[in-house]
Amino acid sequence: MARTSSRSNDWGFPRWRGYEEGRDATxxxxxxxxxxxxxxxxxxxxxxxxxxxxxxxxxxxxxxxxxxxxxxxxxxxxxxxxxxxxxxxxDGYTQAKHYAWGGPGDGTRSRDELRAIEMLGLESDAEFDEIKAAWRRLAKENHPDVRPGDADAAVRFQAVQAAYEVLKAGEEQREWRPR
Known part of the structure; x- marks a missing residue:
């Protein structure tokens, strides 16, 4: 009568075994x-x-x-x-080429951010330092204290401020996003 062994490979120390490791052939x-x-x-x-x-x-x-x-x-x-x-x-894909993302095309910026960058007069792949410099320049040019009584300048100033807020929020979100 053949006897089957009940002894394991780990000599009674289960922590020596690997995960899901067994004697069965794969x-x-x-x-x-x-x-x-x-x-x-x-x-x-x-x-x-x-x-x-x-x-x-x-x-x-x-x-x-x-x-x-x-x-x-x-x-x-x-x-x-x-x-x-x-x-x-x-062919449908080649006809729709012009709908692709601007700049590097990696999709890191939303449409709102791309519109905000366009509002600041920058390229779609601009770095945040360039965005900040353009925002400061346009804000100084159109500030209500610099141009009192100019309604168009006030509207442009508000648009520049809104664009910068959108871009700043997007940049902060990218900084906190895990990689």
């Missing part, structure tokens, strides 16, 4: 390339429009992708038709 999918013993983590289609996949290691997946022909098995007319259909679906 299932590993091997690379589908003949003769390769590396794990096959990279799926690759067996043929176009087919749900079946090969699973290769990183080296053999790169080799497979270099030689993969998406249009294999199609006639010249079918190839041109499929290419035109794919280009037609991507």
């Amino acid at each position: 299932t590993v999918r091997l690379c589908d390339r003949h003769g390769c013993a590396e794990p096959g983590n990279c799926p690759a289609p067996k043929s176009p429009n087919n749900p079946e996949r090969w699973y290769f290691c990183a080296v053999h997946a790169g080799e497979y992708n270099r030689g993969y022909n998406y249009f294999e098995g199609l006639s010249a007319e079918e190839t041109a038709e499929r290419e035109a259909a794919e280009q037609r679906t991507a």
Whole structure:
């Protein structure tokens, strides 16, 4: 009669074990390339429009992708038709290019901040030091004490103040945001 061992690997000290560590074997999918013993983590289609996949290691997946022909098995007319259909679906993005963010395009500034920067007469990728300098210059030019009785200057001064408040709040929010 065979006896199974109930002894664990940690000799009675459970803190020596790693998290979720056990004696069971893990299932590993091997690379589908003949003769390769590396794990096959990279799926690759067996043929176009087919749900079946090969699973290769990183080296053999790169080799497979270099030689993969998406249009294999199609006639010249079918190839041109499929290419035109794919280009037609991507054209919508090229037509909407002008709606992209100004400046670096990273989306760090809101539309209100971009409008405020435009109000101060700066580029959309201006640093906060430039914003502060432009705000001071425009505030001094349009201040009601400098231009008493000028209603247009008072309106411009209020707009400059509001723009600076929006930009200052956005800058403070970015400083406190965890990275």
